Amino acid sequence: MTGQVGSRTPLSSLSPGEAGNVVEVGAGPSLGRLLELGLLPGTRVMVARRAPLGDPLEVRLRGFALCLRRNEAETILVETVLVETAPVGAGC
Amino acid sequence: MGIPAGQGSGCGHGGAARPQGADLTVALFGNPNTGKSTLFNALTGLRQHVGNWPGKTVERAEGVCQHAGLRLEVVDLPGAYGLYADTPEEQIAAEYLRSGAADAVIQVVDATNLERNLYLLLLTLELTPRVVVGLNMMDAARARGLRVDADALSRALGVPVVPLAAARGEGLEQLLTAAVAVARGEAVVRSVAGWRDRRVAVAPTAEERQEGAARLYRRAQGLARRVVRQEGPTGPDLTERLDRVVTSRWLAFPLMMCLLGVVFWITMFGATPVSNALTVFFDGLARTVRQGLTAASAPPWLVAPLVDGLIVGVGAVVSVMLPTMAIFFILFALVEDAGFIPRIAFNMDRLMQPVGSEGKHCLTCLMAYGCNIPGVMSARILSGPYRLIAILTNALNPCNGRLGPMLALSALFFGSRGAVVMVGLLTLSMGTVLAGSFLLSRTLLRGQRGAFVMELPPYRRPTLVRVLATLKDRVWGTLWRASAVAAPVTVLIWFLANFPRGAAPGDTLAGRLAAALDPVGGFLGLDGSALAALLFALPAKEIIIASLAITNGLGASLGGAAGLDQALLARWTPFEAFSFLAFYMLYLPCTYTWVAIYKETGSLRWTAVGLFLPLGLAVAVALFLRGAGAALGWA
Numbered sequence A: 001m002t003g004q005v006g007s008r009t010p011l012s013s014l015s016p017g018e019a020g021n022v023v024e025v026g027a028g029p030s031l032g033r034l035l036e037l038g039l040l041p042g043t044r045v046m047v048a049r050r051a052p053l054g055d056p057l058e059v060r061l062r063g064f065a066l067c068l069r070r071n072e073a074e075t076i077l078v079e080t081v082l083v084e085t086a087p088v089g090a091g092c
Numbered sequence B: 001m002g003i004p005a006g007q008g009s010g011c012g013h014g015g016a017a018r019p020q021g022a023d024l025t026v027a028l029f030g031n032p033n034t035g036k037s038t039l040f041n042a043l044t045g046l047r048q049h050v051g052n053w054p055g056k057t058v059e060r061a062e063g064v065c066q067h068a069g070l071r072l073e074v075v076d077l078p079g080a081y082g083l084y085a086d087t088p089e090e091q092i093a094a095e096y097l098r099s100g101a102a103d104a105v106i107q108v109v110d111a112t113n114l115e116r117n118l119y120l121l122l123l124t125l126e127l128t129p130r131v132v133v134g135l136n137m138m139d140a141a142r143a144r145g146l147r148v149d150a151d152a153l154s155r156a157l158g159v160p161v162v163p164l165a166a167a168r169g170e171g172l173e174q175l176l177t178a179a180v181a182v183a184r185g186e187a188v189v190r191s192v193a194g195w196r197d198r199r200v201a202v203a204p205t206a207e208e209r210q211e212g213a214a215r216l217y218r219r220a221q222g223l224a225r226r227v228v229r230q231e232g233p234t235g236p237d238l239t240e241r242l243d244r245v246v247t248s249r250w251l252a253f254p255l256m257m258c259l260l261g262v263v264f265w266i267t268m269f270g271a272t273p274v275s276n277a278l279t280v281f282f283d284g285l286a287r288t289v290r291q292g293l294t295a296a297s298a299p300p301w302l303v304a305p306l307v308d309g310l311i312v313g314v315g316a317v318v319s320v321m322l323p324t325m326a327i328f329f330i331l332f333a334l335v336e337d338a339g340f341i342p343r344i345a346f347n348m349d350r351l352m353q354p355v356g357s358e359g360k361h362c363l364t365c366l367m368a369y370g371c372n373i374p375g376v377m378s379a380r381i382l383s384g385p386y387r388l389i390a391i392l393t394n395a396l397n398p399c400n401g402r403l404g405p406m407l408a409l410s411a412l413f414f415g416s417r418g419a420v421v422m423v424g425l426l427t428l429s430m431g432t433v434l435a436g437s438f439l440l441s442r443t444l445l446r447g448q449r450g451a452f453v454m455e456l457p458p459y460r461r462p463t464l465v466r467v468l469a470t471l472k473d474r475v476w477g478t479l480w481r482a483s484a485v486a487a488p489v490t491v492l493i494w495f496l497a498n499f500p501r502g503a504a505p506g507d508t509l510a511g512r513l514a515a516a517l518d519p520v521g522g523f524l525g526l527d528g529s530a531l532a533a534l535l536f537a538l539p540a541k542e543i544i545i546a547s548l549a550i551t552n553g554l555g556a557s558l559g560g561a562a563g564l565d566q567a568l569l570a571r572w573t574p575f576e577a578f579s580f581l582a583f584y585m586l587y588l589p590c591t592y593t594w595v596a597i598y599k600e601t602g603s604l605r606w607t608a609v610g611l612f613l614p615l616g617l618a619v620a621v622a623l624f625l626r627g628a629g630a631a632l633g634w635a
Helices: A031-036 B036-044 B088-099 B111-127 B138-143 B150-157 B172-183 B206-227 B238-246 B252-295 B300-338 B341-355 B360-370 B372-381 B385-396 B400-442 B464-498 B509-516 B518-524 B528-536 B541-551 B564-571 B574-586 B591-601 B604-632
Strands: A008-010 A019-025 A044-050 A057-061 A064-068 A076-081 B024-030 B048-052 B059-067 B070-076 B104-110 B131-136 B146-148 B161-163 B228-230 B453-455
Touching (some): A031 B206, B024 B172, B036 B104, B036 B131, B104 B111, B111 B206, B131 B172, B150 B161, B206 B228, B238 B341, B300 B541, B360 B372, B360 B385, B360 B400, B385 B591, B400 B604, B464 B509, B464 B541, B541 B564, B574 B604
Parallel strands (some): B104 B131, B131 B161
Antiparallel strands (some): A008 A076, A044 A057, B059 B070, B146 B228
């Protein structure tokens, strides 16, 4: 578990399986695209895995999966939540 | 009853003019990965025409569909995630929807991914009320235990919602009936108060966009929660289980290498018998035509170039190109349809970052192994500087046309170790792709930022229909265009090899060209006959072997390569053969690829870069090999 539940942390620092609620969507180069995909304040997101070489991350939200580079995920702040038994995301 | 008048778009056809005889125009729209293309193909079959949207390098597909005695023009809008015009696709879609050119819009929505799909649907409804929702992938939803209440969704949105499984052909008739009804104003379309008042795509500030997106997503989420029920267990599904293997730290790269190896192996060995059969066919055709023309007393100066030049030449190209490309692209489409392709980009991205590129670049390289022309066009999946880098480095990947001769020559000079040599050459080509990307991103494209955000859709079972649909454009279309360019050059080559009449092989124009190029060749560690052959092979790399036969004085047409093996073995050392293979693999794109690069970049300047970059890298490699060879005593 990364830090305490409820703490604000960049999305990039979550470990696979950890989830959080988006608090702030930073000003990365993909801001417009991420908004369209529904990565907004209040959205529940979960980090499903990291790529074999560590980057990018697979992030699940709103029933689908997205990959995001670490430098983008660093600009997204989330509030961590307890990992549920039924994880959020595509096909789960 | 009826559609609220005056709201949204009018009845004009501000976009494309309606073709003769079409009664109604229906547009298809939706997110990527919703089965929209499958639906388009199912509706229009072979009666479709693919081009580009005016002024843009975005594909425009239109077709015709008959329904209930009406002729419907179907326009396939580019898939998009939003309508705020961040990308050319979104710009095109927004303009088209706003123009009112469509009498009805079929929005294809993925039933297994409803919330995000509803966001785009809500945006579309802000532009036009004449929408029918095609609730697609109902079969996949059922398989996952998802139940979607189409009627409830329809009541909430105020537009018809038709459940579909386009890949299986389910629901198509009902969909068209609903679309026609909406287009004619016969469907009950309830104007949902408040939605039509908002304007879309004029929100300039980041805050306003965020607020707009948040508002729509709140609605989308509410709707999705109301109409979707999850029945049955929700353990890790097939997609999750496969991804644990495909993207695992230890298995990912070996698996990808194996996949590539298997694809190449099947392509090369599957294609050989078909190639041989085609060669026999073209030989027969040439003989028949020659006999026919001679019997009809056609003049010899016509018969020879037509038969020995054109038919034999084009035959040489087609008999190699067609089977290898067909097999390769069938295999590629299977892998693509199953959903592995995005995973390859996901795995490779970290390797591409240091050279200023991204994961999807590797996908264009994979396409390039089939043929550089679809390879260059596939760079449309990238954006910004990444797209240019992919276009300009695409030709560094050896296409099937090059791989065949490379394999043959490797086997000739290195026997059973030829496979190792091939792996070495492929590694070299990957290295030049990385080097080229690095150079471009640090010089001509310096400072331009790119982003990598990519959806990972679920895996699915490939279907033959979807696989075969890709062949038409990637194989058939390419073959015709490339042959059209190659054909006149084969005649020219015949001319060079046969004039002056009666001259000894070394004195023909081709022979003299080879001799003249000896000094240049020597500089690169090659000989003049090799360089001349490389020039001949520019329209179609496949003909290198036959061209070598001509420039080595062994044949006067592209059909004969007898005795070439012995001639080359006598002339080149294995190291020289390797240098030749490396240069041949890299030197220049084939002529139709030049055209494709120009069409995709719209710029002569970038096209020039697309020629000089590979040439420069090929020369650098040749010089390096020459130096290394001298140092090691191999040259």
